[in-house]
Structure formats: C-alpha cells, structure tokens
Amino acid sequence: MTDAPLKLFNSLTRSIEVFEPVHPGEARVYTCGPTVYNYPHIGNMRAYVFADVLGRTLSWKGLKLTHVINITDVGHLTDDADAGEDKMEKMAAEKAQSIWDIAEHYKQAYWADVKALNIRQPAQWTVATDYVPQMIEFAKGIADKHCYELESGLYFDVSTVADYGRLARAQTDEGEGRIEAVEGKRNAADFAIWRKTPPGETRQMEWDSPWGKGAPGWHLECSVMSGEVLGFPFDIHTGGIDHREIHHPNEIAQNQAHCCTNGLDDPRNSGARIWMHNNFLVERSGKMSKSSGEFLRLQLLIDRGYHPLAYRLMCLQAHYRSELEFSWEGLGAALTRLKRMVMAYAKWHGQLSLPPREVPGDSWERERITRDLITRFDAAIASDLNTAEALTIIEELLALKRVAPECIVTAAVRMDAVLGLGLGKLERADLRIRPKATAISEAEIEAALARRKEARAAKDFAASDAIRDELAAQGVEVMDGDPLGWEWKLG
DSSP: OOOSOOEEEETTTTEEEEOOOSSTTEEEEEEOOOBTTSOOOHHHHHHHHHHHHHHHHHHHTTOEEEEEEEEBOSOOOSTTOSSSOOHHHHHHHHHTSOHHHHHHHHHHHHHHHHHHTTOOOOSEEEEGGGGHHHHHHHHHHHHHHHEEEETTEEEEOGGGSTTTTTTTSSOOHHHHTTSOOOTTOSSTTOEEEEEEOOTTOOOSSOBOOTTOSEEEOHHHHHHHHHHHHHOSSEEEEEEEGGGGTTHHHHHHHHHHHHHTOOOSSSGGGGSEEEEEEEOOEEOTTSTTOGGGSSOOOHHHHHHTTOOHHHHHHHHHTSOTTSOEEOOHHHHHHHHHHHHHHHHHHHHHHHGGGSOOOOOSSOHHHHHHHHHHHHHHHHHHHHBTOOHHHHHHHHHHHHTOOSOOHHHHHHHHHHHHHHHOOOTTTOOGGGGSOOOTTOOSOHHHHHHHHHHHHHHHHTTOHHHHHHHHHHHHHTTEEEOTTOTTOOOEEEO
C-alpha cells in the first residue's frame, strides 16, 4: 500500500528524482540548524517542519533514518560575511553575559519550539563547538591545494574546484554583495575557512590553529559535522532557500576539496546526493527579520492564544517549495481546520469501545475504502512531499460514513505519523483561543457558562444575555450555534 516511488526535487540538478539511498535500506539526512544568538522566528521554524515531514516520509517508506541537525554556537557573522562582528559575540556583549550562556539559553528556546511543533528529535544534535578539532584537521587537509592565507584568516579559493556555484545556478551581483569585501581576496566569492582573531582583541570563543588564534568559518562547520556523523556521500542535505545561494555552494566546494572529487555532474561529489530547500515564509508587515527588534516568534502565536500545531498545519497547507504568506487570518483558518480534524478523529476513536455495528458490505469491502485512501495518501506524500494533497485525503478519510471505526482510526494514525499533527493527543478544548494576557480563568468562564445554560433552560433570556455581555466585557466570545460546537473563545 505504500509502493509509490519516493520522488524529491534536487536543488542541485533542478529536477525531480527518484530517491535511491546511498546505503540500501537507510536514509541519512543533514539539516542546517539555527545559530543560537537569538530566538528563532516562525520563518526559521518552517524549515524544521519541512525537514521533519521529510524524515517522517522516509520512515513511512520503511527506511532506517539517521537525521542530524546542527547547532551553530560559534563562527557565524552577519548573513554570509567573512569579516565583522560575530553574532554570538555581539549578543553576549549586549546582554553582558557569557557567550556560552547566550548559546545555551537560545538553544533551549529553539528546542522548546521544536517540541511545541511536534518535530521529532533527530538521531543527533551536532553542536559546532564540539567539533572544532575536526574542523582544524579538515582545513589542514585542503589548505595546500585550495586555500590561501590573508591577515584576517584562511580563505578558500573557489576557482580550485569545478562547477562552483552550480547549486545557486549563477554568481549574481546580489549574491556576492552579501559577502563583505575583504582586501586581498583572489575572487569575490572566496570565503573564510578560518577567521583569525584581530590583533588586540580577545574573543570568548577562540582556538589555536596553524593560521593563528581564531574561530572556524560558518561554512566549514557544516561540512565537518555532516561528514563526521553521516559520512560522504550521504543522502539528503536540507535547509532554507536562503542557504542555496552562498552557504550551501560553499559547503559543496569544501566537500569537493576534501573528498578529492571533481565536477558536479555526479551529485554525490557535492557531499550529499540530494540538496533540498524550503521556500520563504512571507509576512507583509516586515516582522520576519530579527534585525527589526520585535519579530514573529512561535511564542508570540502561543501568547495570542493559538495552539502551535495550528502553525504546523499552516505550513503543511502549502508545498514546501512554494512561498507561504503568514497572516493572523490564515492562522485562524488553519486552527479551525485542525479543530475539525481533531473532532472528527475523536468521534471515530470514541466508537472503538462501542459494541460492533452492522455495516452494509463485508469486512474486505469496508477495509478496501481505507486501503485506497492510504494508497492515495502514499502517492501524494511520495510526490515531492505534497502535504497539501495529503491533508485533503486524511480529511476525506475522517469524513467517511458507515465504515468500521477500527479501519478509520488505524488509517488516520498511519497518515498522521507523516503529518505530525498529533490528532490522537489533542482535544477540542486544547485548541480554544486563549491569549496569555487574559485575566479571566477557564474555571470562571465555565462557571459563567453553566449559569447561562441554566438561565436559558429556565427561559430567563435577560439573565442569559447579561451573562453573555459580562463575559464579552472580559474578552470572552460565547459562540452560540457554532457548527463545531465550541462554547467560547478568548479574543
């Protein structure tokens, strides 16, 4: 029932390809993780929802998954720059804290978002500072043939590898403009492998190396950690589309140099056989950039009363390679959709304890309906992770009539193992909109609604309306006649 070949879009070849694992029966995946100098915004988290669905799909296909996500706690400057202030050092100075404390705080915040979005734990979190000795050895291995030293550090000469920039498709002025000019570089696209600590300065994170005291370049970290844990070549490397232009081409160049391979006509020479990138989350008010100060964090959505899995569903409604526009109205619509699914699943699950019902048609026929839906679901998810179509199929399953509950629940659990919405763990009450700032408690709301129900039963509509107005004054909207049967929501 899950025989559709898994087809994925490879950013390196710009084509849909049938997934064939490097190691039979296994799938090895590396995901570019966060730089823990600040909280992740919801656009950042879209990348990890995408990577999670990819991992779940590989598991669905029966492959043994080894998924690695890195934590960058050193060596990342502004954008893809090679000179200037380190983001981690800058935040530590602003907060008057140890850089190690800064890294730990924001790492924990990121992990909290991972948990809230029901993203599965990877096989391993690789933390950059744990791999600095390996980074130095990696750099030493490629330095003679591919690098040159300047006063500011060790630089990779991109002209020494074939097909540099093929992933990005072109070296545009816009792309190169993101790299701060460094005097003495041979090529504009050359990048730092090792950044020396400037004379007279002391960094909180610095190490001795053959090129002087300093820190590794950002691109070097991912090449080393992916190769150390997964081995070259591994199966899939994922990240946001912003990495496709500079960061990942630089990783690929390092991988080519390290493995002594040549051009990229064979994608395995890049270090990974397939490179996958999710598109941007667009927010029209401009609050997606961390440089704007107040930006859209998952916690802000939660504080406004939205369950975080509504945002996960919002991500799944669009194909990962399409831009997704965020709006509060769109988030509310996703929450409504999630509530309908949770309620439908709960209805079917609640019937499991009831005596068997007589259903027209034999058992095979009833099971065939759900088997066909699972086959269609498999085809959708195998078609480059078409989660939008997969969502409509699980909704079709939950809307079936006169089918054995066991068949529905079994199929829904299997499908949700890929979508990760946690349908079996959520209740309708979990999905009420409950802003953090509200002063009234749920117990007080329920007590008021109980009094209102008594008043309506006694046909005392004046008292009923008074209770409704009293609740409205405290931000509680009583939702009489709502088709989903919600009693109230907080606005």
